[in-house]
Amino acid sequence: MRVGVLTGGSDCPGLNAMLRAIVRKGVQEYGDEFIGFRDGWRGVLRDETVPLDIPAVRGTLPRGGTILGSSRTDPFRADDGLDRMLGTLARHRVDALIVAGGTATLTAAARLADDHGVPLVGVPKTIDNDIPLTDYTVGFDTAVGVATETIDRLHTTAESHKRVLVVEVMGRSAGWIALHAGLAGGANCILIPERPFGVAQVCEWVESRFKATYAPIVVIADSALPDSGEIALHGVTPPPDGGPRDRLSGVGEWLGREIERRTGKEARTTVLGYIQRGGSPSPFDRWLATRFGLHAIDAVHQGDWGSMIALQGTRITRVRLAAATSTLKTVDPALYEEASVFFG
Amino acid sequence: MRVGVLTGGSDCPGLNAMLRAIVRKGVQEYGDEFIGFRDGWRGVLRDETVPLDIPAVRGTLPRGGTILGSSRTDPFRADDGLDRMLGTLARHRVDALIVAGGTATLTAAARLADDHGVPLVGVPKTIDNDIPLTDYTVGFDTAVGVATETIDRLHTTAESHKRVLVVEVMGRSAGWIALHAGLAGGANCILIPERPFGVAQVCEWVESRFKATYAPIVVIADSALPDSGEIALHGVTPPPDGGPRDRLSGVGEWLGREIERRTGKEARTTVLGYIQRGGSPSPFDRWLATRFGLHAIDAVHQGDWGSMIALQGTRITRVRLAAATSTLKTVDPALYEEASVFFG
Amino acid sequence: MRVGVLTGGSDCPGLNAMLRAIVRKGVQEYGDEFIGFRDGWRGVLRDETVPLDIPAVRGTLPRGGTILGSSRTDPFRADDGLDRMLGTLARHRVDALIVAGGTATLTAAARLADDHGVPLVGVPKTIDNDIPLTDYTVGFDTAVGVATETIDRLHTTAESHKRVLVVEVMGRSAGWIALHAGLAGGANCILIPERPFGVAQVCEWVESRFKATYAPIVVIADSALPDSGEIALHGVTPPPDGGPRDRLSGVGEWLGREIERRTGKEARTTVLGYIQRGGSPSPFDRWLATRFGLHAIDAVHQGDWGSMIALQGTRITRVRLAAATSTLKTVDPALYEEASVFFG
Amino acid sequence: MRVGVLTGGSDCPGLNAMLRAIVRKGVQEYGDEFIGFRDGWRGVLRDETVPLDIPAVRGTLPRGGTILGSSRTDPFRADDGLDRMLGTLARHRVDALIVAGGTATLTAAARLADDHGVPLVGVPKTIDNDIPLTDYTVGFDTAVGVATETIDRLHTTAESHKRVLVVEVMGRSAGWIALHAGLAGGANCILIPERPFGVAQVCEWVESRFKATYAPIVVIADSALPDSGEIALHGVTPPPDGGPRDRLSGVGEWLGREIERRTGKEARTTVLGYIQRGGSPSPFDRWLATRFGLHAIDAVHQGDWGSMIALQGTRITRVRLAAATSTLKTVDPALYEEASVFFG
Known part of the structure; x- marks a missing residue:
């Protein structure tokens, strides 16, 4: 043929x-x-x-x-x-x-x-x-590997400087990379598009981690969005009904600044970008x-x-x-719950 | 509790x-x-x-x-x-x-x-x-990763010296590491305990690879055994019926020497050993x-x-x-057949 | 004691x-x-x-x-x-x-x-x-290792999409990481703070690389600055005389957009950030x-x-x-010249 | 030209x-x-x-x-x-x-x-x-990298089983790989051809490490030789005067068995071989x-x-x-002394 x-x-x-x-x-x-x-x-x-x-x-x-x-x-x-x-x-x-x-x-x-x-x-x-x-x-497995290796690296600098480190990973419509790499990398908080997040809750996890004298790592999918309370409060453009999910461009940077502003702790954001897609x-x-x-x-x-x-x-x-192709496979809420024992 | x-x-x-x-x-x-x-x-x-x-x-x-x-x-x-x-x-x-x-x-x-x-x-x-x-x-996944990385490394030295490189990986009773790492590493022949091998067949694959002007990599599980023809020929102790499978200690070294003897090509054996079990x-x-x-x-x-x-x-x-625990999970013959398109 | x-x-x-x-x-x-x-x-x-x-x-x-x-x-x-x-x-x-x-x-x-x-x-x-x-x-050696591995990864995505990939690495006042990782990673252009760059020259290298039907990688230190012609043209704040060198925050992103605008080729920027400082x-x-x-x-x-x-x-x-501590060790112009044989 | x-x-x-x-x-x-x-x-x-x-x-x-x-x-x-x-x-x-x-x-x-x-x-x-x-x-740097990564891996299995792990690395006439990888990998004993070793001394280091409740790693160059006392005792062929240094083929395996015999501790040997020479x-x-x-x-x-x-x-x-080419560069005794603070 x-x-x-x-x-x-x-x-x-x-x-x-x-x-x-x-x-x-x-x-x-x-x-x-x-x-x-x-x-x-x-x-x-x-x-x-x-x-x-x-x-x-x-x-x-x-x-x-x-x-x-x-x-x-x-x-x-x-x-x-x-x-x-x-x-x-x-x-x-x-x-x-x-x-x-x-x-x-x-x-x-x-x-x-x-x-x-x-x-x-x-x-x-x-x-x-x-x-x-x-x-x-x-x-997928390679991307999770790159993201996990990065989180491993960031732990040491977070601890040495007692900083919050926010890691923005890819995930156009689903939080799979964030979930798997967050679990494998020992993140203290994982934010995915399937579950709008409250910044107050994130800050609580961050502070509880510091109380245990450890520095927190926050993993966020680049399509994750704050919940409607935040959207009202901060004027973030809401996702239009029924349409494809909007993104908050630079959500990782935005979250880092919010954490810094609300908790008074230094926060730094790393955007992984294309290295998740490349290499062997x-x-x-x-x-x-x-x-x-x-x-x-x-x-x-x-x-x-x-x-x-x-x-x-x-x-x-x-x-x-x-x-x-009739639908997208998103993260099952039960899986996300399972992971949440490690938050904070 | x-x-x-x-x-x-x-x-x-x-x-x-x-x-x-x-x-x-x-x-x-x-x-x-x-x-x-x-x-x-x-x-x-x-x-x-x-x-x-x-x-x-x-x-x-x-x-x-x-x-x-x-x-x-x-x-x-x-x-x-x-x-x-x-x-x-x-x-x-x-x-x-x-x-x-x-x-x-x-x-x-x-x-x-x-x-x-x-x-x-x-x-x-x-x-x-x-x-x-x-x-x-x-x-398992980590062990496959270590073995695959090793095979990747050995390709370059095989090519530079036009040598056969035999890699002996672990696998007490089953060929899973050999099969997965062999497939992922681009081996030209994979030998597992579930399928006794003929040295003549291995040498044929080795020679066909050299004819295509490439150097062959042979991946062998440490519990793999030559078939009964070889056993009769070389006096290798056969596995007792019904009992736990016997090993031919140093089967990788033995195979390397046999390949060298029969094909006249230089062959070198690397035994991966404990590094497959260690590390992150x-x-x-x-x-x-x-x-x-x-x-x-x-x-x-x-x-x-x-x-x-x-x-x-x-x-x-x-x-x-x-x-x-009533049985062992061994490699399905169909899976092994699937991989054999890459042999030789 | x-x-x-x-x-x-x-x-x-x-x-x-x-x-x-x-x-x-x-x-x-x-x-x-x-x-x-x-x-x-x-x-x-x-x-x-x-x-x-x-x-x-x-x-x-x-x-x-x-x-x-x-x-x-x-x-x-x-x-x-x-x-x-x-x-x-x-x-x-x-x-x-x-x-x-x-x-x-x-x-x-x-x-x-x-x-x-x-x-x-x-x-x-x-x-x-x-x-x-x-x-x-x-x-230093670890940071160069992380940056080089990243460049290795980006080559494959650059080639698959025929895109320019700009990689921004660290280097507060000196281009050492950019120079070493750029050389080791096979970059087609390396930009360091010791040598103000012309965007026109960068675009020329980018286009010559595409003509050879390969996709270019541009490595830039985060403290690199365009030369005075660019500064005049684009209103970039010049470094004050005698004082510590100013940075153009987000110089990598800026350069990516300029390359895209001038050459019509897609360009993407990756900012390595903190992963260069972390890990084993x-x-x-x-x-x-x-x-x-x-x-x-x-x-x-x-x-x-x-x-x-x-x-x-x-x-x-x-x-x-x-x-x-009386001075900073910056990249010797002769070393930079040596590397420039690989530009374009 | x-x-x-x-x-x-x-x-x-x-x-x-x-x-x-x-x-x-x-x-x-x-x-x-x-x-x-x-x-x-x-x-x-x-x-x-x-x-x-x-x-x-x-x-x-x-x-x-x-x-x-x-x-x-x-x-x-x-x-x-x-x-x-x-x-x-x-x-x-x-x-x-x-x-x-x-x-x-x-x-x-x-x-x-x-x-x-x-x-x-x-x-x-x-x-x-x-x-x-x-x-x-x-x-050289790549070979040291492979050997160090291996030693890193073996630490975890040594600790989990409280075993001695002997790692045999390459080094035809000089102990450079053993010295650098041993230092970088945290070996508890490094044996090089420049300095014939006493098995009794090695066993002492091994036992002192176990007393501190840690498991020892012994790094040995494949051309290292026991000292003349051992040679007399065990009939190891001595290196002929003036000629190229003889090797004790399989010195790592031999040493592992000797340590096991003399200290009663389990010992395992890993021979790195060709992976030190291959790969990126x-x-x-x-x-x-x-x-x-x-x-x-x-x-x-x-x-x-x-x-x-x-x-x-x-x-x-x-x-x-x-x-x-008139001589070989061997390890300076002062460098070896420097490293010996980590032995035992």
């Missing part, structure tokens, strides 16, 4: 491991040929390709990023997007497409498969881990991405169009792309 | 994270008091205790090993073992016991709970990951051990005696200790 | 290794007793002490921060600062003082020693590496700090007051505190 | 960083062309070359090993070695040669330059750090190798034949290859 492959959305560690697995198994076991589309859906729109064969994937297993390039292009927003995509696929006589991406990339994939009959299979990848029906997405994938992400790749090429040869490869326990399964 | 805690068997990263979670939740939410028994079952036999309270567990989350100490003492082999244990528990007025260990330690726990009515709960911990009914055990736990192990600890103290307060805390997907569940 | 010890200024990795060496050698070889002053000079002003003996330093070698605490208090600015310090030292019958710090902390030490006859010895510590007469200061010291910093500690206690017993321990090549030597 | 380059001896991290610097500066500033010889001197003997230009060195800075390959071939032992080498160099019209290697490789280089007029420049590289007239060699170079090694490369190509254009690039303090200098 001639199989097209693309990686869309923000890049993350593990994509090259997945590409290597797809190509190794496709070539060796099925005799497939591959066409790499450059920079996600943009490459399909513009008919830009990248060579994708065994030499191209050699030695890429431990490398972050994606040799195909990535972009956040939404192909259905482009003029004649659908026609141009179908044209590219026809021109290359593509028999099947494998699409790795987050919710936005996979939503376009679901639409192409279900509404337009494009023979494709999806693979969930995002450091945010917010795709349902799979235990984890590719990239963790062993778990290499293992997950490799297995996702192997199962994706199997799904292609079984013609399981419109499916998404998923992890459930230690088994690789398949779910419908349409179901996996 | 007065809760006794012990950590038995070979030490592994994550135990301190578990102890911290047990104590934090026990003290803060349930008002428990704790007694730490020193060095696994030995401390119960000899009535040796270690203080276990919030100050004792502070700052221990990122540290490997166990502040309680550990040993491989089998308490039922000791003279009057049962009576001495029951005596110690009575003397300290212990209302419940939490036992973290591998199969041997937990087998004793199952017997104490089921046959002698000791109110206890188990937590599965071993870098070998060979306990059934839980997706993972505490310590990975974020995943900290998260898993913390959650296991939180759920263990809940199980104690629900009186779920004879249960073992387990991971299934992303949920923490409970299974019967008796069931979890 | 009764020896007081303090660690002043911003904390950095390696201080605990130094304290451990001082105490081990002092107690075992000289029979000394130690008094730790809390939080740098502040503890001497306020007579706040911390126990400092062999149990206190056990296990601290690999830990960042300082068990004594630190602060940036300038003791000569406090009311009656001198009298209060002399009073504290007399009250504790301190025979000698060991002071670890950066330029500000050591300047106060030089004044106490030379003008007021306090028997003391200094140890140079700062991630900025800006103290003259020593090849390196404690903490590198082996080099542990070795350096240990040796500095061993030689500091020797200098105390030789009565070499007013001296600072220094590294010259692989030898530990002594220089005068007064000389080491 | 047409410049040949080779990397000889055991591979080590940093060689690719050096090659990249040589090629970048040579091509951009001097307009040079490069010929890479494969696998050290062997490639010159056999006329085997590897392309060496800017595309070949792109992206190699963080990678261990050497893209040229390496071998320990001694070209003067080969039949007609000199003639074949001169033939290859003439055939490729090589104007100059840059030779990176350890003592053996550089000894051949010195002879070629001084006795046969070959225009060449040397660069010192070996994890053993045993080349005189330079503060450090390329690869440390920031220090990347910086050192890059600067060595830049200065090597300068030396070529200044015609400074027979010189070796060296580090003295923070300056890059040049020394004579003949002088740098």
